[in-house]
Amino acid sequence: MREQRWIERGFREDLRALMRQRALSWQLYLADVAEQRRNSGLGLIAPFISIFVHVVLLGSVMGLVFHETLTDFIPFFAVSFALWQGLSISVSASAHANEKVANYIGFPGISGYVVHLANAYDFLIAVSLKILAVAIIIATVNFHVLMHANYVGFALGIVLTTLAMMCWSLPIAYIFDRFRLFRGFLPQLLFAVYLMTPILWSPDRISAHRWVVDFNPVYHLVEISRGPMLNGGWPLVSLSIVIGLCFLGMLVSYVVFPANRELVVFRWVA
Template identity: 25%
Template sequence: MSSAVTTIAPPKELHLRADMTIATRNRWAMADLADGMHLWRLAWALGWLDIRLRYRGSMLGPFWLTISTGVMVAALGVLYSTLFKIELKEYLPFLALSQVLWGFLAALVSEACGVFTDAEGVIRSVRMPFFVFSMRGLIRNAIVLGHNIVVIVVVFAIFRMWPHPGSLMALPGLLLWAIDALALTLLLGGFCARFRDIQPIVNSIMQIAFFMTPVIWKPNQLSASGIANLAFNPFYDLLEIVRGPILGSDIAVTTWIGACVYSVALCAISWAFFVRARGRIAFWV
């Protein structure tokens, strides 16, 4: 009988030692990233799959996200514009944008904790770059963001706020978000696999951050009350570099500097952790 199997596995070479130097570990971590990026189509497919499975059998599918975000924004908008005594026309576009962007950030941070533990079965049965699971987490949340953008578009259209060229300045901010997201998933994914009680801590930090960051309230309300210092909230800087350009408000240079400093710090910590922990993650999940 002739062989039906003609698909040949891609060749590879593996040389692992227990007593690897930092330089060697660093090389393996870089190889993980490179191999992971090479498998971007897998990460893409898995990201979509996560969304499909989450909404399987439902007629509207992921558009339920759009609807629930829309209802949430409408309800909060009416309530808080009254409480804060801000005109709806001024407040609602701000809220829609903030809420959607924050939803993306918060889900990303929270889900970063599970990127490796959720893929336990795969990690324990095949050698696979861990970066694939990081990309999967980012892609999954980017898809959710994509659905929620509809809410922003609708609100902006209702209040006749049309896009202006300055909005494009949000793109570098989004790029920075993507880099941060990947760094964070590598860090939290590994850390939460090792210490299972990090996840609840992260969730409560995000809960507090939601109230401490100008998401539903405006930064100028705080300065009006005489408190001007938002400088040490990384979420504020990161949120503002994307939100500001879209709303057409000026971004202080310090905000950009802050966002970059926090991002560099995050990437550095995350890399140092990943270089050290990469070989151990399979034991932890």
């Protein structure tokens, strides 16, 4: 019996096919890393170097501009910026994922989600490397933070954030492929979210307008990992919201899957 191509399957069938192709997604991720190494010469070390340079230079400057105590501000900024950089890169990858997905139309049995799972691997490993650089910086600036961090909560936060990005990867791909004008403004859109999210500044700075933070899903995606690392606690509200985002993302993915499939096919034929 001929195996179906992903454009001939429904949402559930494609996810079941993906479960059998985790190794293939891993190989696609390794191929992307090899391509990055050929282009930049850095490969997996690139996220480590990137976050190290950004935090040391930008974090120090912003701490002085905001008149913050560097021993408190650098750990906050380092963790926040590492997570935000991972999120923004993941959104950018998802926004252009349909072009890669179209390459697998002619391959029977392959899930259309393999590209998104490869991006999820990239997010998880890149953020882990960034956090390693952050840990070195924090150990130098304020080792007390690492002594009292909740590492179990932090690991859970990273896993949930990765899952949330995976759940929303298909809707993001569809929106930015359906309305391609948004792709041209993607850096500006990400920068606007960056400014509205407590990364350069503490949430306490806008206590009079707390709703800007509370209704910002990116804040909760960052906070579920940042809170355990910096405060040693469990941000239960943020955890609940991110779990809800995962379920909502799967529901939206189920709804837009047929429309995205048609969009990819029409652009492929054209």
